[in-house]
Amino acid sequence: MKANERLFDGTLFGVTLLSGALLAMPVNPAMAGGVAGGAGVAVGGGDSDRTPTVGGDDDGGDGTVVEYPETLELTGIVRDFREKDDPNGHPDFEERPDRGFGHYCGNVSLLLGPDDKPEFTGAGWKVNSQWLDSDGNPVCYTMFMPELGDTAGEAGLSSTGAIQSSTSFHSWFNDQPGINMSQPLTLTLHRQADNSYVFDDKDDDASDSLGGFFPLEDNLLGNPGGSPDRNFHFTFEL
Template sequence: MHPQHNTLRVKSLTAAVVLFAAGSVAVLSVNPSSASASPIAEDNNSIGTGVELPDTITLDAVIRDFRPNDWEGGHPDFQRFSGTTTVGLVADELDADGKPVSSGNLRGMKITSEYRDSQGRNINPAMYNQQLGDTQGSLSAGPSSNGFDSESSFRQWYRDVPGVNVSKTIALTFNRTPGTNKYVFDSATDTEHGTGGFFPINNDLYGNYTSDKNFHFTTEVNTQFVFTRGIGQVFKFTGDDDVWVFIDGKLVVDLGGLHSVKEQFLDLDRLDWLQDGKTYTLDIFHAERRTSASNFRVETTLELRSVELPPTAALYD
């Protein structure tokens, strides 16, 4: 699915570890010269290139539907666990197939107070950098229940598995805020998939749950973008449940676990391994695993474009 990962991944990630009383979390190498002061929207329709930006960007997403655990033949990770915002459930890098893998810690670590940048925006704890004026939050031992049943059950989330899931491709339309280079997809306002939340497969695939909505699915969005340092390229995800975002195959947004609406913000100038003018992958892996709400919002100044997706699977059973 991701031949780009073999050619674009830059092996310059600095290994660093911050220790906490309840465990540890890997810290990404960040650029100390970045003040993380970039606003989410720049009043510039061309981002300094002289090329007019499109009003919309359409990205392909693969939705994989699962039977809930309380249905016959249901998946053990859907409509089973409860929890809170949890980091450390997945490894820091995608595997050779371009997929997230379990870190081996099935409970991860809870975010008990948010890590924030100098403007007070929530960030991935692994991005924390005191030199940038960040505010240190805190982590504690993971929830009493696992984040998912097993490493093998998690492996099925973003792969087509006969008898376990079914899939289809949908289009997500990002709208540019007039007078800015900010693009937004918001399930709260989207007319195609936003039916009281993010429910792109209501009355489809395995069908709705007892709530008359289809709550048990994963979302995979594979994109590319050109990095330009110093122009305010930023990315923010807001939603539930699990969300992991990888740039160049490296974890940059970590919102694992079953939780209410949460968000993390990323200023790409923090990522010191990104080279100016180069093309990189940005991959979003999302899961909606439990009633009673589903939300999906992306806000970015990146001009993302889809990469080729594999064919999706029809019903197997």
């Protein structure tokens, strides 16, 4: 997923990253929150028409240049789960979707619910082919702009993916004793040439030492065993 301003044009959304971890956001975002289940989270909001200069930005138009820090720290909540076949396991984790493994969209509302949490819609579908920008980078289907040279993807058959119900989804981002455990997680985002801020697990020392984004490795509910014995079953709320 490319970290570009068009991805964060003010529309609130949540995505699931099934491998790797990338969190990107523009400067001075109108942060309202966002979530993902699996290995990462992307959130954002702000003004997509803004084109900041490297090293600073005249935000107010009065000639005053704002210098941005090299790093930002964001703290969220990471929740650990057991896979579905484990005692007290969660039915959504390690569940094979009826349409098979893949990329699913539309099962979570683009807006947070009244409790400021992601809201399950059950109106999802499997992605047959990905929406792309003019450079061939994946973009969210809600951000598709043919006038900019984007290539349309294709929505497949309807499916809730591996999510069983609104009840099962509720515990993804809410503490539920006996089902999950949680703790704070702080990510350090690094400023890019366009003044956006990015967390990339490939550039994070802790993730690099673990061979990927595994913030709960041998922690909280522990690793499930088997091969590979990695703690894949978590969500991150920011």
